[in-house]
Amino acid sequence: MSKNTxxxxxxxxxxxxxxxxHLEQETLRDVWVxxxxxxWGNPENPGLWxxxxxxxxDKIIPKSIDADVRITQFTxxxxxxxxxxxxxxxxxxxxxxxxxxxxxxxxxxxxxxxxLSVDYRLLPEHPFPAALNDCITTYLYARQxxxxxxxxxxxxxxGNMGAALALYCYEHHLPxxxxxxCLSSYSDxxxxxxxxMMAFGVGNPYAEMSVIAFMRALYLPNIKDWDNPYASPxxxxxxxxxxxxxxxxxxxxxxxxxxxxxxxxxxxxxxxKLYTFDRMPHSFFTYPELMPEICEQANNLIVEFMLE
Numbered sequence: 252m253s254k255n256t257x258x259x260x261x262x263x264x265x266x267x268x269x270x271x272x273h274l275e276q277e278t279l280r281d282v283w284v285x286x287x288x289x290x291w292g293n294p295e296n297p298g299l300w301x302x303x304x305x306x307x308x309d310k311i312i313p314k315s316i317d318a319d320v321r322i323t324q325f326t327x328x329x330x331x332x333x334x335x336x337x338x339x340x341x342x343x344x345x346x347x348x349x350x351x352x353x354x355x356x357x358x359x360x361x362x363x364x365x366x367l368s369v370d371y372r373l374l375p376e377h378p379f380p381a382a383l384n385d386c387i388t389t390y391l392y393a394r395q396x397x398x399x400x401x402x403x404x405x406x407x408x409x410g411n412m413g414a415a416l417a418l419y420c421y422e423h424h425l426p427x428x429x430x431x432x433c434l435s436s437y438s439d440x441x442x443x444x445x446x447x448m449m450a451f452g453v454g455n456p457y458a459e460m461s462v463i464a465f466m467r468a469l470y471l472p473n474i475k476d477w478d479n480p481y482a483s484p485x486x487x488x489x490x491x492x493x494x495x496x497x498x499x500x501x502x503x504x505x506x507x508x509x510x511x512x513x514x515x516x517x518x519x520x521x522x523x524k525l526y527t528f529d530r531m532p533h534s535f536f537t538y539p540e541l542m543p544e545i546c547e548q549a550n551n552l553i554v555e556f557m558l559e
Contacts, residue, residue: 280375280469283462283465284344284374284375287342287344287345287462288344288345288346291341291345291348292341292345292346292348293348293349293350294348294349295349296348296349296350296352296353297353297540298349298350298353298354298356298357298539298540299349299352299353299356301353301356301357301360302356302357302359302360304327304328304360305325305326305327305356305359305360306325306326306327306328307323307324307325307356308323308324308326309321309322309323309324310322310323310324312388312389312392314388315387315388315391315392316384316385316387316388317381317384318372318381318384318385318388320369320370320371320385320388320389320392321370322367322368322369322370322389323347323352323355323367323368323370324365324366324367324368325355325356325359325365325366325368326359326365327359327360327363327364327365329363330363330364330365331362331363331364331399332397332398332399332400333362333364333365333397333399333400333401333402333429334364334365334366334367334393334396334397334399334400334401334402335358335359335362335364335365335366335367335401335402335403335557336366336367336369336386336389336390336393336401336402336403336404336413336428337351337354337355337358337366337367337368337369337404337405337409338369338371338386338403338404338405338408338409338410338412338413339351339352339355339368339369339405339406339408339409340405340406340407340408340409340410340435340436340534341407341408342374342407342408342462342463342466342470343373343374343379343382343408343466343469343470344373344374344375344466344469345373346370346373347368347370350537350538351368351406351537352368353537354406354536354537355368357539357550358550358553358554358557361550361551361554362554362557362558364402364557365396365397367389367392367393369385369386369389370385371383371385371386371412372385374466374469374470375469378469378470378471378472379470379471379476379481379482380481380482382408382412383412383415383416383419383481386403386412386413386416387416387419390403390416390420390428391425394426400429400430401428401429402428402429402430402431402432402557403416403417403428403430403431403432404428404430404431404432404433404434404436404496405432405434405436406434406435406436406534406536406537407434407435407436407437407505407533407534408436408437408466409434409436410432410433410434410435410436410437411433411436411437411438411482411484413428413431413432413433413436414431414433414436414438414484414487414492414495414512415480415481415482415484415487416428417431417491417492417493418480418481418484418487418488418491418492419481421488421491422488427491427493428493429493429494430493430494430495430496430556430557431492431493431494431495431496432495432496432498432553432556432557433495433496433497433498433509433512434496434497434498434499434534434536434553435498435499435500435503435505435509435533435534435535435536436497436505436508436509436512437483437505437508438483438484438485438508438509438511438512439483439485439486439508439511439512440467440471440477440478440482440483441477441478441483442463442467442504442505442508445505445506445507445508445511446507447503447504447505447506447507447508448460448463448504448505448507448508450504451502451503451504451506451532452504460504463504470482484512485508485511485512485515489515489516489518489519489521490519490520490521491521492516492519492521492523493522494521494522494523494524494556495513495516495521495522495523495524496523496524496526496552496553496556496557497509497510497512497513497516497523497524497525497526498525498526498527498528498536498549498552498553499526499527499528500527500528500529500530500531500532500533500535501527501528501529501530501531502530502531502532503531503532503533503534503535504533505533506527509525510525510527513525524556526549526552528545528548528549531545535549536549536550536553
């Protein structure tokens with residue numbers, strides 16, 4: 252490295268070696284991103300070996316907005332005409348992990364629906380609204396593939412984008428999704444105001460609030476976007492929302508956020524079903540190997556909502 256890249260006042264001084272080493276290293280942001288992806292982005296999961304009747308196929312959808320979109324498609328041997336566009340969680344930063352794809356495969360088996368899991372663009376390389384645009388592209392593609400119903404949604408950040416997508420469709424005069432799944436999801440980026448976030452998001456080693464705030468800072472670097480309905484669906488025109496399922500554990504940092512969103516939907520006369528589970532953490536329904544009975548109960552409620 253040339254000395255010209257080091258401030259003159261540091262050259263030949265005791266701090267020069269430290270500063271030069273700092274320039275050669277990854278930024279703290281990059282280190283955090285790598286750590287988060289490594290810890291929560293495990294591509295392996297025992298559920299991926301289940302349900303051999305479900306065919307898995309990776310595809311690329313040509314761009315309809317601003318980029319091609321990669322998806323993983325799960326197809327039953329004799330699928331119905333309905334399609335579920337699944338949007339995985341992970342704070343807009345973590346790629347679809349083995350647990351996410353295993354859950355998508357399970358839902359395909361349980362519903363007999365084709366499931367399109369969106370491999371949307373991630374933070375920090377692609378802030379808002381890139382990921383949402385990829386979900387919209389996948390939804391429009393799904394509409395072209397079937398005359399049946401198209402259901403959208405997912406867990407955590409995925410549920411956030413599912414609700415945002417429905418609001419986008421209404422405002423842009425596109426066919427609305429038939430149903431929306433908001434499962435342990437964000438609806439309000441001003442999450443510090445909720446007691447459950449302070450109770451379970453601070454000091455919780457699995458949902459450390461500083462990590463959640465870090466993800467939000469990368470997704471929405473401009474604070475003016477925090478109350479944009481496409482980022483915080485709670486502030487959208489909720490009377491136009493399709494039938495929505497809100498499901499959350501009562502020890503989830505986003506518990507109060509989810510319950511508030513469900514109540515706002517009811518106040519807007521939108522059709523909503525709210526399911527809460529005592530002593531359950533964030534996105535618990537995606538861990539059947541750890542808590543099989545409660546996961547089966549939750550997933551049966553989700554599937555019942557999708558099929559009715």
